[in-house]
Amino acid sequence: xxxxxxxxxxxxxxxxxxxxxxxxxxxxxxxxxxxxxxxxxxxxxxxxxxxxxxxxxxxxxxxxxxxxxxxxxxxxxxxxxxxxxxxxxxxxxxxxxxxxxxxxxxxxxxxxxxxxxxxxxxxxxxxxxxxxxxxxxxxxxxxxxxxxxxxxxxxxxxxxxxxxxxxxxxxxxxxxxxxxxx
Amino acid sequence: xxxxxxxxxxxxxxxxxxxxxxxxxxxxxxxxxxxxxxxxxxxxxxxxxxxxxxxxxxxxxxxxxxxxxxxxxxxxxxxxxxxxxxxxxxxxxxxxxxxxxxxxxxxxxxxxxxxxxxxxxxxxxxxxxxxxx
Numbered sequence: 001x002x003x004x005x006x007x008x009x010x011x012x013x014x015x016x017x018x019x020x021x022x023x024x025x026x027x028x029x030x031x032x033x034x035x036x037x038x039x040x041x042x043x044x045x046x047x048x049x050x051x052x053x054x055x056x057x058x059x060x061x062x063x064x065x066x067x068x069x070x071x072x073x074x075x076x077x078x079x080x081x082x083x084x085x086x087x088x089x090x091x092x093x094x095x096x097x098x099x100x101x102x103x104x105x106x107x108x109x110x111x112x113x114x115x116x117x118x119x120x121x122x123x124x125x126x127x128x129x130x131x132x133x134x135x136x137x138x139x140x141x142x143x144x145x146x147x148x149x150x151x152x153x154x155x156x157x158x159x160x161x162x163x164x165x166x167x168x169x170x171x172x173x174x175x176x177x178x179x180x181x182x
Numbered sequence: 183x184x185x186x187x188x189x190x191x192x193x194x195x196x197x198x199x200x201x202x203x204x205x206x207x208x209x210x211x212x213x214x215x216x217x218x219x220x221x222x223x224x225x226x227x228x229x230x231x232x233x234x235x236x237x238x239x240x241x242x243x244x245x246x247x248x249x250x251x252x253x254x255x256x257x258x259x260x261x262x263x264x265x266x267x268x269x270x271x272x273x274x275x276x277x278x279x280x281x282x283x284x285x286x287x288x289x290x291x292x293x294x295x296x297x298x299x300x301x302x303x304x305x306x307x308x309x310x311x312x313x314x315x
Binding site for chain 2: 030035036043046047049050051053054055057058059060062063098101102105106107108
């Protein structure tokens, strides 16, 4: 009788625990209804780069008189966020690749690849360079919750003259519980 | 001069009150007949009015769309928007510029937002606005 009771209790506990598990789902990037997270997730990457690219394209600094394309060296985006130790290179890589993609798709730029160019017989010289970094700063609110401030800073510079043609700081701010992990 | 009984006075007061109440219940401010390219979701229609949408190249040869929207409620209204850019054939360009962007408007407030096309050869757009935090 005692054994049966234990078995029933075990089954009930197992059922309850199984019922509490979050089922695995795929993320629909275009219609993600999940709430915000304290970290800098893919939605923040997309939002911040969208703002930066909007700004860059709207000011018209990428227009060439001859209608040609710029050869642009997009330097790796320096990840200076506090979460850099856990996903080394992931955030930086995502920002870099997405920025290159947007510049290429704009029809105004070709991307210079320095790693391959060193083996090229006739290496082209980039006319523009994009330098960028992402930083984060955590502040504590009066109730000790956290305010996390992410800043994506980008600069577009003409290599021949060093003239900075465009620059943009994109701010993404979050407020989260003091125990939030990011 | 005609004098009114108390009953007639009360009836008149009721008529005037009802008329006043009905006048106060005029149809709420609605979105004006909009360009079909501007799609306001049901979950925010009636709370947000699109006052103005204009598209121009601005300083570059890329089109920039600017929309001015108004919060007609008495509370802060969070919303999200995205612009899909399409070519002559109606094929949309995949771009981060078309990601959802989040914003909010103060009670009875008005705000504008701008989105620039990812390419110079886009010909058309679709603007989506939804409630969202």
